[in-house]
Amino acid sequence: MVSEIPEVVVLRLPLYVRALSRLQDESAGVISSQELGELLQITPAQIRKDLSYFGRFGKQGKGYTVSYLLGELRQILGLEREWSAVLVGVGRLGRAILSYPGFTPAGFRVVAAFDVDTNQIGKRVDGIRVRDISELEDAIKRDAISIAIVAVPASEAQRVIDRLVQCGVKAILNYAPVSPQIPGDVKVRNVDPVLALQTMTFHLKNLELAGKRPEGKRGKF
Amino acid sequence: MVSEIPEVVVLRLPLYVRALSRLQDESAGVISSQELGELLQITPAQIRKDLSYFGRFGKQGKGYTVSYLLGELRQILGLEREWSAVLVGVGRLGRAILSYPGFTPAGFRVVAAFDVDTNQIGKRVDGIRVRDISELEDAIKRDAISIAIVAVPASEAQRVIDRLVQCGVKAILNYAPVSPQIPGDVKVRNVDPVLALQTMTFHLKNLELAGKRPEGKRGKF
Structure with missing residues (x-):
């Protein structure tokens, strides 16, 4: 199985x-x-x-x-086919995601982008028209989208993810700096370069500490 | 210890x-x-x-x-201090990284950016002047930088990472789609949203397969 x-x-x-x-x-x-x-x-x-x-x-x-x-x-x-995804959040981070060059060659196509900001709605970013978030559910259901990319502020992320899950999204690429709660049949992967850097500073700090102390005196941290 | x-x-x-x-x-x-x-x-x-x-x-x-x-x-x-990092590769991806809004508030500052492209060198991207990659070693050694962000094409990544390691970089945030070889005292974290998506399509595909087959007939995959 x-x-x-x-x-x-x-x-x-x-x-x-x-x-x-x-x-x-x-x-x-x-x-x-x-x-x-x-x-x-x-x-x-x-x-x-x-x-x-x-x-x-x-x-x-x-x-x-x-x-x-x-x-x-x-x-x-499941990589022999193309997958469609929606993006929620078209702020600075969302725009960087829309311009990310790696998705298309790998068969992932962002087909729609949503935001709450009326200054963004209706504009085009990398060929994608930003839509009002109120259209989110209809768009996802109509095209049976199962992948969403989330780039909203931390405070909004859980609410947005709940809405995505509610209308059938099963895979979430989450750029918001939170660990969202999701049901068991939904997958989430968090992309967080800051978190990745923070796992390395631990080692950098300890390399520095080690370097500053003579070998024999290196005690318990 | x-x-x-x-x-x-x-x-x-x-x-x-x-x-x-x-x-x-x-x-x-x-x-x-x-x-x-x-x-x-x-x-x-x-x-x-x-x-x-x-x-x-x-x-x-x-x-x-x-x-x-x-x-x-x-x-x-080691998060009570600020960490400086260099960026190598200021193509589309590198520019998206320079405009990533999360690094500065978390105490990570990109202090220099390098490229081989003479059309890029000398230009400013988000306040950072792009420098010739030939200046890489001097810049890293002078400021004792220990973090590098790599956003070069896959074919160049290992060579660039070797150069970074050689001049004392101990932590690499790697956006190139490769698994680089590094010595034991150097840490690397790979940021690859495509890889993250590809780990989820496995589940999406199997959810679809499960949905299409009646419960009793679901056989060995």
Whole structure:
């Protein structure tokens, strides 16, 4: 059963797809789990175990055929089709998201953008007309959109996400600096570069502390 | 020893800081691990265990004093000071990063930006003058910068990251769609909204498949 596949495995699959795509661009024919592991800094055993959830893709001692494995993984992840998404929040961050160059080549198309700001509504940003948020539910239901990108202020995020969930959105890419509450059948991924930086300053600080003290005296922090 | 703290714990600390900051803004005085857990969708036991790596912050049955715990965690994460960062790559993505509104309020300041494109060099983007990448090493060493943000094409990323590591950068926020190789004392965090979307389409696809098949017939995927 698909539902029994550990979430950590699902989180790694796009990394495999990305690496295999590059290998295919470089005309690589076959790759071993060792080589793939080195590229991704994942152990070969982990790669073999991850893939074994979905079938047998490699031949004993022969490795994986790049194009075949890539095709299968794209199929498994649902990447063989285009996905439409809506954006909620077209402030500075929302506009940066609309101009993000990575979505379209990967098959993700922002088809509508919404805001509450009457100065924004009706304007065009990167080819998308900003609509009144009151049209959100109708637009999502009409086009059966299942992906939303949220770039509203923290104070508004939960309310907006509740509305999105209510009208059937099942996947939320959340740029608002909050950890939203969502029902079990909805997925959320948070994009937060500040949070990422804050997980690294811990190490920077400790490297500095370590550097300032002589090796022998380095005590308990 | 700080180095013995599991990385997953370090990854959660900024979430605690963010939640506690909001609680402080709302004038909350004390919070229990239960309440904090509900906000963050983390079990209270996990929160207590995470915090126990750094000391005793709560009183038995009384919960945590919001301002005290926030101050301590900010201290532990090195967030009581400002951090300078350089940006490499000032294409479309790099410009979106320079206009990202979240860094400055969080104490992260992009102090220099570099590119190879002679059409970009010398221009100002959001108040930052774009410099020739040949000046990278000197600038980083002179100001003892330890954080770099990388927004170059995938094909250039590893080479740029090698240069950054070589001149002493210890923390890399990587927007290039690659998994870079780095030495053990350097941290890298990848920001990739496409990868995040691709981990959700797996679930969307399976929800669709589940919806299309009658319950009894749902077979092995």
